[in-house]
Amino acid sequence: MSDAQVTGETTERNLVETINETLAAEMRTDDTVRLLGYDIGPIGGVYRTTEGLIDEFGDERVIDTPLSENGILGTAVGMAMRGERVVPEIQFMGFFYPAFGQFMYTLVKMRERSGGAVDVPLTVRMVCGGGVKSSEYHSESTESYLVHTPGVRVVYPSGPREAKGLLAASIRHDDPVVFMEHKKLYRTHREPVPDEEYTLPLDRARVAREGEDVTVVTWGAMVREAEQAADAVDADVEILDLRTLSPLDIETVLDSVKKTGRCVVFHEARRTLGLGAELTAVVNEYAFDRLLAPVQRATGYDVHFPGNQIEGEYLPDAQRAKYAIEAVMGYEF
């Protein structure tokens, strides 16, 4: 990772283990960190991200709630207004929408409306993404709804190593954060994670791979697909892992695209008004005369998430990324 100053011992970890251990570490160092959500207590989360935490920290730090996303978020905002670093969990992004009122009315606006007098230092853990043969309501990637809204950071790790530093930074940050956890990443991938404590910036993209011919801008579960695509194409591919979707690290995107002259935006979310639309517009506005080809979006289709027999055909993957890279490489004016 390009900005890693982290050295020393590492341990192989998957995302579930990393989230679990990072939550525990933050709870040990800061008594105001409390978890709020349903199924986070004795069962340890439906994906086991909070396993064992109620045993170590008790039911006043790991708080199972009634089944209401809006109640969870509204209560968490009230706790955060009083200085608690609450970490509410939204079990599935597809169930987030009842909480959209609290998100829009209080979470994103409290600081601005109070002239900076009232902070909401919470971190909403948002379980998202498809590809695990789950139901359509359990597979959504609707981060555009969040990113369209000012006043909240949206953070999206691509794997365990990133997740550790980003989650610690999110919990410690005084701004409200939505921390996206792609459920397919939970257990499919292990990598060495530094044992020592570290944070990563909440406004900087990571150059996941350097290259000269084409920039692939992506995040979350698509980063590894992009890497596979890069291995398979006849081009020198630069991959940007955005890590933070709001605020966007536009400087890094423009620097890269100006260098390569070609850009593919690759995301799991639907295409229309997906973040690819914004990134394409920014590249168009500020790097137009460096472009050797139109910006190409490789994304999910503009449909509701399909049933699990055909979700593989919906989901962008290394093959779709490869096609997009080949298309921009082959473009001729």
Add this chain to the structure above:
Amino acid sequence: MALWSEERPSEDFYRVLAPDGTLVGDPPDLDDDELRELYWTMKLTRAFEDKALRMQRSGEVSIISRCRGEEATPLGAAAALSPGDWCFPLYRQRSGLVYWGVPLDRQLANLMGAEPETIDDHLPLDDATEPPVNFSPGYVPLGANLPNTVGSALTDKLNDRDTVSLTFVGDGSTSQGDFHDALNFAGVFEVPAVFICQNNQWAISVPAHRQTASETFAEKSDAYGVPNERVDGNDIFAVYEKATEAVERARNGEGPTFVECVTYRIVEHNTADEPSVYRDEEQREYWLERDPIDRYEAYLLAEGVLTDEDIDAMEDEISEEVASAVAAARDVPESAPHRMFDNHLRGESWNESHQRAELERELDGKNPFVDWTGEGFE
């Protein structure tokens, strides 16, 4: 033109002071100064809001929702709090804010549309002006305050503090999901919260009987295991007493309480509203006879706590206080346009710095759209 019918709510509720100012129950244990302060607060609130209404008519204030005729409910509730407690108001609880000294000039500057940062710059709070009770920003999306209040109260409970969080809900906003979430969470976690239902019987143009088939709003909290009271909301003693009991219950670790205060919105919803379009304004007569200030004044005069001369003197003082707030609010300069960017996220993102620069150029009469590289204008 079709008008709504109105259903007068049952007066089978807790009442201490009858509409004519006579006692029908035991008054709360308040000394003469405290009794006069309650009266002063209602009068000041009414004078302030009437002035704001006139300023709206002349274009200085964009919009105002008055609590005229309802002053006893937010006042009696807020007066039950102690320094250090938390209050989460909507926009029709001004008497509660006035009681705890939320500065009138800051309130008025807000009504005049100043950005909060501009108000802080020109009318800063200091140790002398900071209200001893913590007030959240007023909530406009009704009901959104309620789960936040539960969170605030839960925080105090989990930290073993005896602080109380008190909030308000209208008759209309009991129909919001937030109301049910909040009551449910409050009951489950037994939080030290007090919910005051300011039932003024109208949600803009929709009457209370269109909000619920329940006989009372109070009984709604039964389903959540939250005890409730129902009081005459125009009776300052009744509201104060039941709110005080609720606050004490909360402070003693006995959990939340829901208090329905029956009042009536005798005026417009806000300055963009004309009630005669949808309701029979003759109903107002019935409620004007139940005005919270008139009945309380009659009581204080009869008890010798106030004289007519006292009232005259108070009215002069109130006029001066309102005039001084108006002058101070008018002295707040127009907010600088770039204030719109303040206090969103910490640090300055690429987008924020570019958009700030675009705005500055536009304000300078320059074309903001000439930065073709994203590297700045120079």
